Amino acid sequence: MSTLITNIAELMTQDLEHRVLKNAAVVVEGERISWIGAAADAPAADDAVDAGGRAMLPGWVDSHSHLLFAGDRTAEFEARMAGEAYAAGGIAVTMEATRATSDFDLTRLAMGRVAEAVSQGTTYLETKTGYGLDVENEARSARIASTVADQVTYLGAHLVPSGQNSDEYTDLVCGPMLDAVRPYVQWADVFCEEGAFTAEQSRRVLLACRDAGLGLRVHGNQLGEGPGVQLAVELGAASVDHVNYLAEQDVKALAASWSGWDGVSGAGERGTVATCLPACDLSTRQPLAPARELLDAGVQVALASNCNPGTSYTSSMAYCVTTAVLQMRLSVHEAVRAATYGGALALHKDTGRDADGERAVGSIAVGHRADLHLLNAPSATHLAYRPGMPLTYAVWRAGARER
Ligand SMILES: N=CN[C@@H](CCC(=O)O)C(=O)O
């Protein structure tokens, strides 16, 4: 079954050549993109959709979310808006509520959040454990997450539950807890920050998880300058996320990590993506991450929602893109790229082998997964020009029309 989507006013491919086609068309065959080009040259297909002169982008790739949770942190948010600083301790409130929730309800909550994200144009998403914080509850979160998200990250090292010795808890994260989550997860993450895990504890967790075959990610440099970025780069993490407080040597290390990668061909060894989380920065009143400086230094940047009940209770990637343009000085093309191709790079899904169906996401190219986002606007610029407007008109996820 093939579908021709034609009369696309602007097709922002976010492919390796950064092509933006005018008056374009796309053909979807099953779950893959089989053709793109000028509408006038489009081949026939079984079915046709008139895009009505709207703009099309790749679906958003949300490479950082925490969707496995129950409960509410409105009071903490209100206190913050009244001037209190964010501190990692709030994670324990969500841990209690999550542990007290049945499998059925936790699944339903997570599925509802994924549905919200997809309805706004997200077509590929990562989510994390991190509100279970004991062997049984981390394994349960990982298992449920694997049924609702495209990729799952183990974040047992999110907070040391109160009353526990931090080194003993770190041993648990590196041992029995890791064994229990291992069948369900592709990545491991650690909250390397004052009040959470030290550099030494973070290193221990990351090395144990790497030995177990997991890819690495780090929550780093969120609340102050610290060792997170350097550790992430040193251990070859796929991303370091937050990056609000960066020293000059952090930016240099991130840039250097990309020296073996060729952005023109997408070949070579990927470095560490700097993932910026603008919705979180605003909700916690932290300085916005220096995405402009990072891009100018040659770092690959992703934008992600960080959807979670404490610091960023939104899955709106459009909001992140709008903020990146209006307040972080990215161009619309750069911001959309960070929220699509950048996320794919951070999840190692930017390339694929068409022959065996291992499909790339985050850009519109032949053989890639047909993850498409049609805006109710003639150009992607409207994402920043009309902030807060409901611009998602249609969504295809792996070739299936979701909206
Ligand atoms: N910073 C660490 N973890 C989450 C917040 C967790 C919470 O406060 O519940 C984040 O990415 O912002």
Ligand SMILES: [Zn+2]
């Ligand atoms: Zn996070």
